[in-house]
Amino acid sequence: MEEKREVGRITFSLIDAFRLGYDNVKRRFNRAALSMAAITLGIAFFSTLSLMDTFFRIYTQAEGGGLRMESYQYWLLLVSLVVCVVSITNSMLIAVYERYREIGTMKCLGALDQHVLKLFLVESIILALLGGSLGYGIGLVASIISVTFTLGFNIVLKTPPTSLLALLGETILLSVALSTVATMYPAYRAAKLDPVEALRYEV
Amino acid sequence: MRSEYIIETEDLARYYEVGGEVIKALDGVNLRVHRGEYLSIVGPSGAGKTTLFNMIGGLDRPTRGRVIIDGVDISQLDAYELAWLRCRKIGYIFQTFNLIDTLTALENVALPTIFAGVPRDEGERKAKRLLEAVGLGDRLNHKPRELSAGQQQRVAIARAMANDPAIILADEPTGNLDLHTGMEIINLLRDLNEKRGVTLISATHDLKMIGASDRVVYMRDGKIEKIEKGGQYPSIDFP
Numbered sequence: 001m002e003e004k005r006e007v008g009r010i011t012f013s014l015i016d017a018f019r020l021g022y023d024n025v026k027r028r029f030n031r032a033a034l035s036m037a038a039i040t041l042g043i044a045f046f047s048t049l050s051l052m053d054t055f056f057r058i059y060t061q062a063e064g065g066g067l068r069m070e071s072y073q074y075w076l077l078l079v080s081l082v083v084c085v086v087s088i089t090n091s092m093l094i095a096v097y098e099r100y101r102e103i104g105t106m107k108c109l110g111a112l113d114q115h116v117l118k119l120f121l122v123e124s125i126i127l128a129l130l131g132g133s134l135g136y137g138i139g140l141v142a143s144i145i146s147v148t149f150t151l152g153f154n155i156v157l158k159t160p161p162t163s164l165l166a167l168l169g170e171t172i173l174l175s176v177a178l179s180t181v182a183t184m185y186p187a188y189r190a191a192k193l194d195p196v197e198a199l200r201y202e203v
Numbered sequence: 204m205r206s207e208y209i210i211e212t213e214d215l216a217r218y219y220e221v222g223g224e225v226i227k228a229l230d231g232v233n234l235r236v237h238r239g240e241y242l243s244i245v246g247p248s249g250a251g252k253t254t255l256f257n258m259i260g261g262l263d264r265p266t267r268g269r270v271i272i273d274g275v276d277i278s279q280l281d282a283y284e285l286a287w288l289r290c291r292k293i294g295y296i297f298q299t300f301n302l303i304d305t306l307t308a309l310e311n312v313a314l315p316t317i318f319a320g321v322p323r324d325e326g327e328r329k330a331k332r333l334l335e336a337v338g339l340g341d342r343l344n345h346k347p348r349e350l351s352a353g354q355q356q357r358v359a360i361a362r363a364m365a366n367d368p369a370i371i372l373a374d375e376p377t378g379n380l381d382l383h384t385g386m387e388i389i390n391l392l393r394d395l396n397e398k399r400g401v402t403l404i405s406a407t408h409d410l411k412m413i414g415a416s417d418r419v420v421y422m423r424d425g426k427i428e429k430i431e432k433g434g435q436y437p438s439i440d441f442p
Contacts (some may be wrong), residue, residue, distance in 0.1 A: 010286050110319065199301065
């Protein structure tokens with residue numbers, strides 16, 4: 001009689017990843033705030049320009065005239081988003097380095113590489129949602145102030161709320177996309193970490 | 204057929220290459236561990252104790268030889284199966300506790316149950332029971348930094364038991380503890396070993412631990428020097 005090789009399931013559901021990730025963001029707030037600052041600033045810049053663009057279009061429709069964003073502003077935007085991605089990557093790499101032992105311990109307890117990957121990506125999505133919303137808020141305030149001084153507050157009132165909401169959606173999507181791209185390499189590094197090496201490591 | 208031995212190693216070797224020089228961390232270790240045994244592994248640092256643990260725990264792969272756990276040659280297992288082995292069959296206890304700082308005692312103990320696919324409330328109930336069993340029923344929501352070293356090691360022991368493992372690997376579990384606290388931890392481990400039938404393997408310098416164990420394996424330079432019956436040293440009683 002041969003003994004059956006009993007190998008069961010190992011899991012780490014998305015819900016568990018979100019719970020653990022959210023706890024991490026909350027309890028390591030200083031580290032999270034640094035990563036978030038990069039997202040927030042990049043997104044604030046993006047949403048300021050996009051909102052200004054929207055207001056300009058409403059103005060052009062109502063009053064005529066060819067008020068448009070300058071192309072150099074788009075270049076500036078691109079550069080700022082690249083800087084944003086690089087800052088998040090940098091910040092996340094440090095986070096991985098600080099959590100070497102934790103990652104090693106989790107692997108000893110049965111976590112798979114993909115679980116570690118999932119945890120870091122989920123954390124970056126949480127940061128992106130928070131940072132993106134905050135950035136949009138800053139952009140909204142900044143663009144309204146700017147438009148009020150140049151074109152008058154009327155333009156803001158004429159702008160349909162749905163277009164502001166649509167822009168919020170786009171902004172959040174962009175934020176999540178940027179943060180995910182930025183976190184891929186650090187998360188991969190964390191996932192591939194050799195537990196023997198990680199546990200020997202003294203922080 | 205259930206093998207008489209829970210762990211067998213056959214000519215187990217692990218060589219590292221550091222700067223062009225080959226270091227033989229393990230060099231032909233043959234060891235058989237009975238079910239429910241309490242084994243101490245003793246030796247100077249660099250003798251290969253931790254490497255042996257990493258091999259048994261499936262954290263590292265041998266250069267030569269085999270590790271058989273519960274009749275299964277673990278070199279045949281893939282990454283998923285090894286993770287399952289670490290999750291369900293083996294509990295780890297470290298010298299430095301390695302609790303996760305951001306999680307409470309309860310969450311630390313419940314963590315392995317998440318990977319084992321136990322529903323959350325069930326995992327937390329179990330974690331609570333285990334923490335009560337190690338005498339920390341009133342410290343469930345404390346973070347590791349709010350606990351003493353001895354209490355942290357108790358949390359780590361509860362965590363190691365979370366998925367009812369067959370084997371506990373304890374690497375210098377009393378190394379960072381004072382005499383009295385170390386004694387408490389040893390009694391706790393011995394208790395788990397006797398009452399729950401867990402096979403306990405402990406690397407140690409601690410004479411008290413050696414005294415409490417069934418057998419003592421002396422290692423030197425990656426080899427087993429000798430194996431003796433335990434209990435050679437009288438355990439120290441505290442009032």
